[in-house]
Ligand SMILES: Cc1ncc(COP(=O)(O)O)c(C=O)c1O
């Protein structure tokens with residue numbers, strides 16, 4: 001299918017960082033099964049650096065590829081950098097996503113930010129500048145445009 | 147291995163149909179409307195095709211209007227019935243929740259034009275109950291439209307019973323038989339069908355050609371305006387090779403219908419049994435009242451598009467009712483109509499056989515699907531929650 005770029009297909013076929021981290025320092029889960037995409041991110045954070053990251057995804061090809069790429073983009077990065085991840089960066093790193101699949105990259109950004117927030121909450125610290133996206137209206141349930 | 151298991155989407159043109167079409171591209175290419183003998187040869191070809199199809203489906207040749215396919219036939223049938231009804235003050239239509247979009251979207255347009263529509267339930271087995279059709283018919287009902295066989299789950303509807311009810315109540319009856327013609331016996335007279343839609347590319351004919359069979363005493367509304375082709379009911383120079391190919395393909399399909407049906411049904415059941423060995427999977431639609439080549443299964447905890455992409459990697463062409471494969475974000479309306487929850491409907495797989503499908507292909511497919519489902523479940527947070535008991539399984 002020429003629906004996806006080679007990059008997307010590569011990350012879909014060979015997703016990086018699949019799995020779980022036991023006793024993760026931060027966990028973020030977004031999406032719901034009703035809409036067809038769920039992402040869960042696990043973070044291991046040491047000295048304010050993303051020492052390890054894993055993901056689990058229920059979803060389409062671009063959802064799996066977006067999770068994989070997002071984890072690659074933040075792995076080894078300082079928390080302060082990981083916080084700045086955007087869905088745009090994920091989509092660009094994948095050489096683009098079809099318009100109706102951009103929500104998959106949004107989910108990846110959100111999952112990571114949620115996991116960072118979870119980390120901050122557990123540590124009792126504040127991550128200045130971490131803006132959790134508002135609970136995005138699920139396009140499937142609410143009919144909102146993507 | 148290249149395994150084509152998407153014959154409900156479209157089929158390969160049969161050799162016989164292809165050969166029959168060939169002369170009409172480069173030799174007998176005249177316009178059937180032309181007066182000279184060269185044009186009349188093409189006209190004769192259409193006439194002969196019409197007669198052959200009429201014989202096969204038990205109608206009169208003049209009751210057949212050639213169209214560009216199933217969608218056009220559906221639209222024309224429903225709009226014609228609506229016009230017939232409106233003239234009699236009847237502006238209510240009965241149909242079902244799992245019709246093809248060619249029907250559902252036409253009905254939506256008619257609703258905007260002041261018609262009311264009742265979509266009846268198709269139950270968990272994907273079968274319409276004739277008594278519910280009868281109950282839905284009102285004083286002002288002009289049309290009942292119920293498909294002969296569903297394109298996603300393959301279930302076969304009690305068309306003859308519904309035809310009888312409609313005839314008794316003086317209501318027109320349309321059936322979208324696009325998936326059925328050439329696959330199961332059809333008899334327009336016996337089944338008391340007023341309108342029947344068919345499409346050649348579902349029975350090894352070419353794409354972009356089909357027909358609307360309409361009872362001769364019901365006027366057809368022309369959807370495409372222009373010349374007087376098809377006795378004024380469908381303008382446009384006829385697609386002569388396609389019409390010839392369609393007749394040839396249908397004749398072959400009907401001739402081999404029983405033999406092919408038995409062969410395919412045996413493989414279909416082998417495929418179904420193999421797939422249902424996968425834990426937490428379920429067959430969609432009644433196991434028996436279904437087309438001989440249709441299998442549709444839901445797997446809990448995974449999403450259909452990723453399943454299709456990985457099967458494609460293994461050379462298997464299949465389809466799914468997941469939202470992500472439809473280009474919309476809603477999963478298949480058919481799976482929702484038979485009561486599958488959204489999260490289950492996302493994990494569906496449709497495999498549709500042809501008479502060329504081999505046991506080797508079936509076994510290969512069962513193995514491939516088993517592997518891929520297991521792999522995807524391994525990375526699914528939904529599956530993890532199910533296995534850990536955090537969420538109850540929907541499919542036991
Ligand atoms: C049940 C049903 N109706 C209508 C159609 C539309 O037919 P066509 O593609 O020839 O317009 C299809 C095929 O996709 C179908 O399966």
Ligand SMILES: [Zn+2]
Nearest residue numbers: 037060063470
């Ligand atoms: Zn998706």
